[in-house]
Amino acid sequence: MPTAFKLTTAKGLKSEIYVPWTPKPVWTPLTKPLSECKVAFITSGGIHKKDQTPFNTAGDWSYREIPSDTPSDQLMVTHGGFDNSDINKDVNAMLPIDRLRELVKEGFIGSLVPTFFGFMGGGGNVDKFEHVTGPEIAKKLKAEGADIVLATGGCGTCHRSCTLVLRCCEAAGMSTCIIAALPPIARQQGAPRITAPLVPIGSNAGEPNNPTMQMGILKDTLNAMEEFDHFGQMKALPYEYRHNV
Amino acid sequence: MSLSKETLEAHLNDPAVLCCRRPAGTVLSAADFEDPTIFPDLVDSNLMTLKEGGLTIQQALGATLINDGEALTQLTPDLLDGVKEAPAEEPEEADEEAAPADEEPCSCYAAPAPAPAAPASDGYVHLHLDKAEGLDLVFPAGGAPVAGAPVPPACAAAPAPAPEEPAPADKVMRTLVKKDYPVTKVELGDATSYADGVLTIDESLVEAAKKADPLVKDVELKIIEPSERHVYSNTIMDVIPIAAKAEGKLGEGVTNVLSGAVFVLTGMDEAGVQVHEFGSCEGYMDEKIRYGRPGCPDADDIMIRVDVKIQEGTGMERRGPFAAHSAADVIVHSCREAIKDLDGVKPVKEETFKDVRRAGRPRVVLVKEIMGQGAMHDNLLVPTEPCGVKGGQKNVDLGNVPVVLSPNEVLDGGIHALACIGPATKEITRHFFREPMVEALQTDEELDLTGVVFIGSPQVNDEKTFVSERLGALIEAMEVDGAIVTTEGFGNNHIDFSENIAAIGSRGVPVVGVTFAAYQGQLVVGNKYMDAMIELNKDPEGFENEILADNTTTPEDAARAILMLKTKMAGIPIEPPEHKWDEAVIEANKKLVK
Numbered sequence: 001m002p003t004a005f006k007l008t009t010a011k012g013l014k015s016e017i018y019v020p021w022t023p024k025p026v027w028t029p030l031t032k033p034l035s036e037c038k039v040a041f042i043t044s045g046g047i048h049k050k051d052q053t054p055f056n057t058a059g060d061w062s063y064r065e066i067p068s069d070t071p072s073d074q075l076m077v078t079h080g081g082f083d084n085s086d087i088n089k090d091v092n093a094m095l096p097i098d099r100l101r102e103l104v105k106e107g108f109i110g111s112l113v114p115t116f117f118g119f120m121g122g123g124g125n126v127d128k129f130e131h132v133t134g135p136e137i138a139k140k141l142k143a144e145g146a147d148i149v150l151a152t153g154g155c156g157t158c159h160r161s162c163t164l165v166l167r168c169c170e171a172a173g174m175s176t177c178i179i180a181a182l183p184p185i186a187r188q189q190g191a192p193r194i195t196a197p198l199v200p201i202g203s204n205a206g207e208p209n210n211p212t213m214q215m216g217i218l219k220d221t222l223n224a225m226e227e228f229d230h231f232g233q234m235k236a237l238p239y240e241y242r243h244n245v
Numbered sequence: 246m247s248l249s250k251e252t253l254e255a256h257l258n259d260p261a262v263l264c265c266r267r268p269a270g271t272v273l274s275a276a277d278f279e280d281p282t283i284f285p286d287l288v289d290s291n292l293m294t295l296k297e298g299g300l301t302i303q304q305a306l307g308a309t310l311i312n313d314g315e316a317l318t319q320l321t322p323d324l325l326d327g328v329k330e331a332p333a334e335e336p337e338e339a340d341e342e343a344a345p346a347d348e349e350p351c352s353c354y355a356a357p358a359p360a361p362a363a364p365a366s367d368g369y370v371h372l373h374l375d376k377a378e379g380l381d382l383v384f385p386a387g388g389a390p391v392a393g394a395p396v397p398p399a400c401a402a403a404p405a406p407a408p409e410e411p412a413p414a415d416k417v418m419r420t421l422v423k424k425d426y427p428v429t430k431v432e433l434g435d436a437t438s439y440a441d442g443v444l445t446i447d448e449s450l451v452e453a454a455k456k457a458d459p460l461v462k463d464v465e466l467k468i469i470e471p472s473e474r475h476v477y478s479n480t481i482m483d484v485i486p487i488a489a490k491a492e493g494k495l496g497e498g499v500t501n502v503l504s505g506a507v508f509v510l511t512g513m514d515e516a517g518v519q520v521h522e523f524g525s526c527e528g529y530m531d532e533k534i535r536y537g538r539p540g541c542p543d544a545d546d547i548m549i550r551v552d553v554k555i556q557e558g559t560g561m562e563r564r565g566p567f568a569a570h571s572a573a574d575v576i577v578h579s580c581r582e583a584i585k586d587l588d589g590v591k592p593v594k595e596e597t598f599k600d601v602r603r604a605g606r607p608r609v610v611l612v613k614e615i616m617g618q619g620a621m622h623d624n625l626l627v628p629t630e631p632c633g634v635k636g637g638q639k640n641v642d643l644g645n646v647p648v649v650l651s652p653n654e655v656l657d658g659g660i661h662a663l664a665c666i667g668p669a670t671k672e673i674t675r676h677f678f679r680e681p682m683v684e685a686l687q688t689d690e691e692l693d694l695t696g697v698v699f700i701g702s703p704q705v706n707d708e709k710t711f712v713s714e715r716l717g718a719l720i721e722a723m724e725v726d727g728a729i730v731t732t733e734g735f736g737n738n739h740i741d742f743s744e745n746i747a748a749i750g751s752r753g754v755p756v757v758g759v760t761f762a763a764y765q766g767q768l769v770v771g772n773k774y775m776d777a778m779i780e781l782n783k784d785p786e787g788f789e790n791e792i793l794a795d796n797t798t799t800p801e802d803a804a805r806a807i808l809m810l811k812t813k814m815a816g817i818p819i820e821p822p823e824h825k826w827d828e829a830v831i832e833a834n835k836k837l838v839k
């Protein structure tokens with residue numbers, strides 16, 4: 001600045017445009033038709049196989065590898081951040097593994113990666129998810145040839161942990177989308193793509209034992225991924241489910 | 246989502262809301278509270294309601310949950326044991342509120358806001374401004390013999406005396422004179438000529454225009470009088486002034502300009518597809534143009550419409566729109582030739598533009614983001630003739646990297662815009678010829694305008710990062726004290742916009758951002774440097790309304806942006822925005838401009 005000068009100023013000026021503060025954009029465009037895409041699913045909603053070590057509900061940045069052909073009745077939830085009753089009724093409410101297999105059978109998507117990933121994002125050590133868990137999951141999914149990574153968060157911090165991992169996947173060259181029960185958090189944390197059905201925390205992928213809704217949410221999410229052409233876009237999905245716990 | 250210990254401090258007086266399900270007996274700490282910065286979003290999405298009578302985070306901190314609590318539950322006294330009493334109102338601290346800043350726009354000497362000036366032994370006063378995102382200002386202690394001499398506060402009621410030594414002389418780098426010649430009638434004839442206010446256009450040029458490019462399949466020329474504007478038209482691709490160099494090169498010397506008539510380029514392809522991308526303004530010309538905007542025809546202008554039909558399917562390829570512009574330029578150029586030498590004709594008006602470097606004034610730069618994503622998203626930089634096509638460098642081919650033009654080069658038609666983004670938000674060729682932000686900055690005697698930087702918005706994400714980082718390096722090398730960043734359009738170019746602002750702001754340079762956002766163009770990305778923003782929307786509903794240039798920069802917008810920049814440079818806080826587009830904020834800001 002020069003030493004002395006005159007500036008006409010005003011007190012009380014207000015910024016005219018609301019600006020969300022998001023991390024730097026990461027973006028991998030989706031270049032294949034859905035029917036040729038290999039799809040992965042990850043969830044920070046605390047899903048794991050019944051024979052795997054449960055998550056530490058006080059905070060845990062480890063992850064569980066879930067083979068994508070695991071029967072849904074062999075999966076369970078360990079998560080203290082939300083009411084578990086919906087997932088106990090039907091794990092597809094958080095990890096829609098049966099619906100994904102049906103999508104392949106239908107030819108809507110090409111195939112599934114061999115391995116899905118479950119972790120417990122509650123509490124959520126930001127540094128570990130961003131620099132350890134995220135890059136590890138991204139590397140494994142890339143090696144398995146994933147084109148698309150879909151995800152559900154669980155609670156609020158879960159949405160953050162989930163978004164951190166998705167951003168690593170996007171940076172590693174996969175197109176990602178979070179199906180968000182709490183879209184404002186996904187957006188604030190810099191999710192590359194967001195779809196938002198009106199669902200409660202704990203059944204982020206749709207009402208339990210309602211395959212029609214679960215399928216609709218997945219298909220609409222995949223279709224939205226073809227429409228999204230830049231970072232940070234969000235689409236509200238026309239599904240509503242309320243759960244009075 | 247929980248708060249960290251650091252963010253907790255900033256939100257002690259915000260409502261306390263559980264971030265996640267918490268069991269009875271939980272003693273509440275930072276990690277249990279939802280982040281208040283996203284409350285408005287949560288409320289808007291019906292994920293949460295905020296009632297009266299809730300506790301603040303400070304009150305709830307350390308209290309114990311009586312029952313299990315679900316995520317996003319607002320905490321009230323009945324849910325907790327051991328709630329702290331509300332603290333007594335803290336006395337106003339002597340912060341910037343107490344500074345003797347005038348309520349009305351005021352003049353002030355020396356920028357820094359009142360902040361503890363730390364005496365230093367290096368002959369400079371070092372100031373740190375808490376409210377300016379870590380901006381550190383370093384400047385000599387006003388010639389005082391003692392380092393650390395008192396610094397006049399910003400906006401002092403009685404301005405500090407100006408320095409004794411006379412201000413250094415302004416340095417005029419170049420002068421441009423635009424001479425206006427009136428057009429009262431446009432007609433078709435055997436040869437192009439201009440005499441006695443009559444512009445005659447050689448009819449055979451239509452055939453020549455068809456040969457301008459193999460992709461051009463048909464060209465039609467129509468003269469539209471101001472009184473006969475209810476004419477159907479294909480989408481308007483551009484508005485092109487008739488201006489020719491009479492002396493000197495672009496940006497200096499003399500430019501002859503015809504006032505009262507302007508070219509309008511419209512187009513579609515052979516299959517009947519309008520040559521547009523996001524939004525199209527085909528329709529009746531009296532309804533689809535915001536007459537009087539810098540980019541548009543004025544109320545009394547005769548429109549010379551060149552309607553071009555291009556090869557089927559090429560409208561969304563770079564070569565298609567370029568062919569249409571080349572065809573129109575054949576006709577426009579013949580008019581330029583006719584007005585190059587008007588010796589002996591008296592202009593009705595002469596406007597003088599000076600590129601002035603004003604030593605001793607804060608150095609500022611204007612950064613204009615332009616489209617560079619192929620198809621019609623291209624711009625020709627510095628053509629040979631004002632607003633021309635020939636000689637212009639395509640910013641897509643330049644890789645969208647930042648290119649500096651002098652203010653006069655811009656105002657002398659240094660940008661021929663091919664950009665065909667949404668009609669209401671696109672900056673077309675005439676816009677640049679009378680760019681209100683450039684005109685206002687160039688004549689502002691309080692500022693030293695260093696130049697106008699054009700930076701493209703590339704299609705590929707890593708290219709976006711590349712050009713933004715080059716902009717940052719350029720800004721650093723220019724050593725400016727302030728910057729205004731504008732963008733046309735909205736959507737994915739807002740990613741570049743936010744990165745460009747961050748590239749400048751992160752270098753400690755105060756920056757103001759100018760764009761259309763409103764309802765339809767709400768920003769999806771952003772950062773902390775985007776805290777001083779000017780809204781270009783003019784549509785009552787906040788939409789890209791497909792009326793040509795409606796939501797582009799006007800002189801009023803430019804005045805607000807410049808006032809906001811000066812205020813930010815002076816260290817006076819810009820209040821944070823409302824959570825949603827609110828016309829009242831813009832109206833209130835307008836009143837602060839004198």
